[in-house]
Amino acid sequence: MSVRIQEADFDLGKELAEFHGDPRIGAVVAFVGLVRDSNDAARILEMTLEHYPGMTEKALAAIVSEAGQRWSIIDALVIHRVGRLRPTDRIVAVAVAAEHRGAAFDAGEFIIDQLKTRAPFWKRELTTAGARWVEARETDEQASERWQMG
Amino acid sequence: MSVRIQEADFDLGKELAEFHGDPRIGAVVAFVGLVRDSNDAARILEMTLEHYPGMTEKALAAIVSEAGQRWSIIDALVIHRVGRLRPTDRIVAVAVAAEHRGAAFDAGEFIIDQLKTRAPFWKRELTTAGARWVEARETDEQASERWQMG
Amino acid sequence: MLKILYFAHLREALGQGDENLPLPSGVGDVAALRRYLADRGGPWHHLLTARNLRCAINQEMARSDSAIADGDEVAFFPPVTGG
Amino acid sequence: MLKILYFAHLREALGQGDENLPLPSGVGDVAALRRYLADRGGPWHHLLTARNLRCAINQEMARSDSAIADGDEVAFFPPVTGG
Secondary structure (H helix, E strand, O other), X not given: OEEXXXXXXXXXXXXXXXXXXXXXXXXXXXXXXXXXXXXXXXEEEEEEEEXXXXXXXXXXXXXXXXXXXXXXXXXXXXXXXXXXXXXXXXXXXXXXXXXXXXXXXXXXXXXXXXXXXXXOEEEEEEEOOEEEEOOOOHHHHHHHHHXXXX | OEEEEEOOOOOHHHHHXXXXXXXXXXXXXXXXXXXXXXXOXXXXXXXXXXXXXXXXXXXXXXXXXXXXXXOOEEEEEEEEEOEEEOOOOEEEEEEEEXXXXXXXXXXXXXXXHHHHHHOOEEEEEEEOOEEEEOOOOHHHHHHHHHHHOO | OEEEEEOHHHHHHHOXXXXXXXXXXXXXXXXXXXXXXXXXXXXXXXXXXXXXXXXXXXXXXXXXXXXXXXXXXXXXXXXXXXX | OEEEEEOHHHHHHHOOOEEEEOOOXXXXXXXXXXXXXXXXXXXXXXHHHOOOOEEEEOOEEEOOOOEOOOOOEEEEEOOOOOO
């Protein structure tokens, strides 16, 4: 299990190589989040990601650990970038390795859903209409909460 | 949308670069299936994947097209290997790019679930107890059918 | 003429992966073709006894009562196990 | 001494990201600390008016009635928006 926060970009193929070679792994599910060029009808020029050093790592480790308790997974990886990003840049990667695909899909979606509501990151967008802090989405809150019923 | 059947291995990072640069994409979900070293209590030494050239490509294209009708996705990719594979080798990759992660997760899981029951591939395992054709799994049939209720 | 294809354990049991066969008289659907081939005896009996045998006509999944016409590509195979 | 941290629009509104503050007398929980800080006036009023303001104590999410003790690291921030 590994959690990283970094300014640098990452290469998903290389990151998944970390899982490679464990012959128990039958399924890997990876999610990559990228900067889109529009949000709520505004054109995005640039985005800045802020985080809470220390707490962010702890929150991510707690989410990954919770996923490991709920599903039979073999390994998991979370990488989240901070600093200045532009449209088409990668923001976050979540990857889960498991024996079977069902657990890998569920745990992967759980981790990114929880990350969106529990990990202290904040996005500030520079749009053609000026700069603004992104507001939390109701849909993210709902996506996170549905796991409480699982 | 692209569907490929090949003997050669693939590099997921490079394959996902196909999506890169489209600023509408906010989420990429990728699934990779790998050869495990055990199945039904037998130790797997090697596996051979057979397919039905022509029909397999058509079946995969139909599944991807169906996913595109059911969810708002921007691009999708399926790569399936054939021939001889060993434990830890990659068998299949499914990747979906979308504006939002919900559609990317759902469409990705739909494609691999449907592939498992509708795309003409057959696995022959060489185990320490001899060679055997893998039998279709009831759980795969169930995973595929649950999408009919979605 | 029909082109007939066999896959996986069926191909192994029959010792061949494909054949060309003039459309037999009286064979109008998948079920009739299966019976016709099984009547060859020996390993061909697999075509009737194999569990959950699937059939495709011109590379589309077919059923027992799907019609077969001259020029068709007909394939028999077990349930799929890829991915 | 408390270490207090502010993030995102709160940090910008207050013009500072962190401060060290001797534990004010009478401040025993998060709600009391918020009121104490807001009483500084001007931009500090954000601590009371900001919608859905969150608080963490020693890097764990806290509630209004969570106890604060000398030596704690207390952070105020808006709902998170990463990923």
